[in-house]
Amino acid sequence: MPSRKFVDGEVVMGRWPGSVLYYEVQVTSYDDVAHLYTVKYKDGTELALKESDIRSQSSFKHRKSQSSSSSPSRRSSSRSRSRSPGRPAKGRRRSASQSREQKDDKKKTIQETSLALLVLVLRKPSENNTKRYNGESESTEKNATSCIILEQKLKPDLEIKHVLEQYSLRSRKDEKKKEEIYSEKKTFVAVKPIEKVPTKTKELEFGGRIGTFMMIFLLPVTVFYLLLMCKQDDPSLLNFPPLPALESLWDGRVFGVFLLWFLLQAVFHLLPIGKVVEGLPLSSGRKLHYRINGFYAFIFTAAAIGVLLYFQFELHYLYDHFMQFAASAVAFSLALSIYLYVRSLKAPEEELAPGGNSGYFIYDFFTGHELNPRIGSFDLKYFCELRPGLIGWVVINLAMLLAEMKIHNLSVPSLSMILVNSFQLLYVVDALWNEEAVLTTMDITHDGFGFMLAFGDLVWVPFIYTLQAFYLVGHPTTITWPVAAAITVLNCIGYYIFRSANSQKNNFRRNPADPKLANLKFIPTATGKGLLVTGWWGFVRHPNYLGDIIMALAWSLPCGFNHILPYFYVIYFICLLVHREARDEHHCKQKYGLAWERYCHRVPYRIFPYIY
Numbered sequence: 001m002p003s004r005k006f007v008d009g010e011v012v013m014g015r016w017p018g019s020v021l022y023y024e025v026q027v028t029s030y031d032d033v034a035h036l037y038t039v040k041y042k043d044g045t046e047l048a049l050k051e052s053d054i055r056s057q058s059s060f061k062h063r064k065s066q067s068s069s070s071s072p073s074r075r076s077s078s079r080s081r082s083r084s085p086g087r088p089a090k091g092r093r094r095s096a097s098q099s100r101e102q103k104d105d106k107k108k109t110i111q112e113t114s115l116a117l118l119v120l121v122l123r124k125p126s127e128n129n130t131k132r133y134n135g136e137s138e139s140t141e142k143n144a145t146s147c148i149i150l151e152q153k154l155k156p157d158l159e160i161k162h163v164l165e166q167y168s169l170r171s172r173k174d175e176k177k178k179e180e181i182y183s184e185k186k187t188f189v190a191v192k193p194i195e196k197v198p199t200k201t202k203e204l205e206f207g208g209r210i211g212t213f214m215m216i217f218l219l220p221v222t223v224f225y226l227l228l229m230c231k232q233d234d235p236s237l238l239n240f241p242p243l244p245a246l247e248s249l250w251d252g253r254v255f256g257v258f259l260l261w262f263l264l265q266a267v268f269h270l271l272p273i274g275k276v277v278e279g280l281p282l283s284s285g286r287k288l289h290y291r292i293n294g295f296y297a298f299i300f301t302a303a304a305i306g307v308l309l310y311f312q313f314e315l316h317y318l319y320d321h322f323m324q325f326a327a328s329a330v331a332f333s334l335a336l337s338i339y340l341y342v343r344s345l346k347a348p349e350e351e352l353a354p355g356g357n358s359g360y361f362i363y364d365f366f367t368g369h370e371l372n373p374r375i376g377s378f379d380l381k382y383f384c385e386l387r388p389g390l391i392g393w394v395v396i397n398l399a400m401l402l403a404e405m406k407i408h409n410l411s412v413p414s415l416s417m418i419l420v421n422s423f424q425l426l427y428v429v430d431a432l433w434n435e436e437a438v439l440t441t442m443d444i445t446h447d448g449f450g451f452m453l454a455f456g457d458l459v460w461v462p463f464i465y466t467l468q469a470f471y472l473v474g475h476p477t478t479i480t481w482p483v484a485a486a487i488t489v490l491n492c493i494g495y496y497i498f499r500s501a502n503s504q505k506n507n508f509r510r511n512p513a514d515p516k517l518a519n520l521k522f523i524p525t526a527t528g529k530g531l532l533v534t535g536w537w538g539f540v541r542h543p544n545y546l547g548d549i550i551m552a553l554a555w556s557l558p559c560g561f562n563h564i565l566p567y568f569y570v571i572y573f574i575c576l577l578v579h580r581e582a583r584d585e586h587h588c589k590q591k592y593g594l595a596w597e598r599y600c601h602r603v604p605y606r607i608f609p610y611i612y
């Protein structure tokens, strides 16, 4: 096994992926398995680089004194330094070394060079500018033009072209080609996303090994505790429920019904209906295909439930055996997580999740080791995200509504129950209708499929998100029509923010040149992706979370103010989203470095305007 050449903490020159530019970077770690160095650029961007893309600083200085042409850094430097901004590229006097450079350059494609140039101008001069590495003083690095394109409209990028021209060494013929590359629609095509090779997870989240170990036990305990509390006449926090006998939680028939449900949803998912779309590029550059038929699955499920009700099947069987169903779901999600972890041990390195590859069994088991585990084309994570648990949530709510009517001899459900059912139905239908949007979420792009998501999708969502409806069965709550109207308005506001923010980001990620987004401004980043700074994403940094939290409050309010239990969801949800937001910020800082800092400066509030 080859030994590593550079040590942790060493300051070296790292090639910017896809370009010929070298920047000063610091080695932060080395992955013995993948033979990759994690390096940190001065703007905070962290990337995994091969040893061949790293050079010692001394080799640069040495080369510089011998010849100014052979190092890529030198080449790019001469581009930026030898041109006075605004001078035309053609007809320029060239030194012998520059001529040699041009010969070398012929080996490169115009696209690669253009990317390098764009990377060059996107960087703040005082941060990672090649000039500094070639011995020039910092004060000469200030280049007002490089900042011009940090904020721009999704319109023909005249400013980009202008800046690029100032750094150009190309003939007019090449210039023409370049113009084509940077024409309105191709701006984003030319700038390939940087291919990040997954490497070891060094920063552990969720309290690391101890935290994740505890959560594997605490999460199921919390579910049972809350459900037992809900069943009590007085569900006050200090009124601890009596513990049920363990064997009373297990019912083979209930487990069979649960399995049947899971398989039925899998069959619906496998039906060859609905379009097939591509996911976002993986670290290898590959894109996976996903069938979008969640809404059809929902319609088929509704039809199946309708048939069951028609034949007098008592859906409140779900309510009567709620604890056993929860126990079945816990057992199933645990078994699934074990299967996922075992199979992930054979997964190739590039298919592992960026956040779940720590090398610690418990941590990887919890966060998910493999990013997209698939059996053939059946994507287990994608399926579990939106099908059995999410559709199950609506079915359980309906069962609670029927149970309420039966237990309290009502001819129509209570207003509170109708509100809770309708609001949550809207949320689920929306998620299924906009199923494609899930492909750009953290769950799909960053988190592996392990206990956290398996438990979250199959236990937490169907059994905790139904807590309000479950509570209302045992604790009837009367609300007046004006109160109901006010709560409905609140839910609509939350939904509007949530939906429009998610759609704006999703559409922008899928097609930044979409004419519908032409009025939005964004900050370009060195990865080729932009960060929206107007519209919802210019209001706060996570407007979709804000909308989601407003809705969560509207779902709890119909349960009145007698107990805190129905507010568990909104309290937990705020904690979840605040923590999730912090995780996302951290990832974005690593991905976008300086551009992310500019975004944070421009949009200072994270979720709640003027508060947080």
Ligand code: NDP
Pocket: 440, 441, 442, 443, 498, 502, 505, 508, 509, 529, 530, 531, 532, 533, 537, 541, 542, 544, 545, 548, 580, 584, 587, 588, 599
């Ligand atoms: P988001 O959909 O908020 O995605 C975050 C990503 O968006 C970032 O990593 C970044 O990714 C991109 N991004 C950030 N800022 C910008 C910007 N200014 N312009 C463009 N892109 C930007 O993340 P989640 O997956 O956490 O949430 C998705 C939805 O799911 C939310 O509405 C959330 O409320 C909901 N949710 C619901 C839960 C529930 O239990 N009900 C649980 C968790 C989430 P990149 O740049 O790489 O594209």
